[in-house]
Amino acid sequence: MKNICIGDKFQIQCYKHNGKIHRAWDEAIVLDIKKDYIVFGNFKTKVIESQGTWWKTKEPAVMYFFKDKWFNIISQLKKDGIYYYCNIATPFIIEEGTIKYIDYDLDLRIFPSGEFKILDKLEYLYHKRIMNYGDDLDKVINNGLDELINYYKDKAIMFDSNRNREYCKEYFSLKEEEKNSNFS
Numbered sequence: 001m002k003n004i005c006i007g008d009k010f011q012i013q014c015y016k017h018n019g020k021i022h023r024a025w026d027e028a029i030v031l032d033i034k035k036d037y038i039v040f041g042n043f044k045t046k047v048i049e050s051q052g053t054w055w056k057t058k059e060p061a062v063m064y065f066f067k068d069k070w071f072n073i074i075s076q077l078k079k080d081g082i083y084y085y086c087n088i089a090t091p092f093i094i095e096e097g098t099i100k101y102i103d104y105d106l107d108l109r110i111f112p113s114g115e116f117k118i119l120d121k122l123e124y125l126y127h128k129r130i131m132n133y134g135d136d137l138d139k140v141i142n143n144g145l146d147e148l149i150n151y152y153k154d155k156a157i158m159f160d161s162n163r164n165r166e167y168c169k170e171y172f173s174l175k176e177e178e179k180n181s182n183f184s
Helices: 121-130 133-154 161-183
Strands: 009-015 022-032 036-042 046-049 053-054 061-064 071-078 081-089 092-097 098-110 116-119
Touching: 009 046, 022 098, 022 161, 061 161, 071 133, 071 161, 081 133, 081 161, 098 121, 098 133, 116 133
Parallel strands: 009 098
Antiparallel strands: 009 022, 022 036, 022 046, 036 061, 046 053, 061 071, 071 081, 081 098, 092 098, 098 116
8 A cells, every 4th residue: 555645546446256347436535544444535426337337426425445354335425314335345456546346246235324234145146156156255255244244333433424524524625625736
């Protein structure tokens, strides 16, 4: 994680186990750099799906990508509260200005009420079969899901609403600085 600075811009690419790109985000700005994870932010970012269709995110997001955890966490700051969309995925790598990871289908959705739901179990079973996820990989993926749920239950900092609002303010401050520097 050397040579990465707060304010740096990256793209994000999400792949599937078979090596095919699944989804890509145009922008993620570095908000914080920790020993084992990096925090990014974005808003109204173009997202391109594997089949070529695209859409833009609707709310500010604070994203946590981990160096050695099998998940990433996206905090979505919506009008009615903070939602979390957590992907079970490989630890990230950065290559040529792009954050890259492999998504393993299972997701954890956490609602402002505090309730959570595991999503895409059937998709996981389907991809496990057609892409031949081995028993060792299956164990790592399910351990990642368990660890993620424990992070949430233990109130890890990534799930702190106030902290995510602060990161969101930092994101908008960096965007304002960028806009002002483009005018000088």
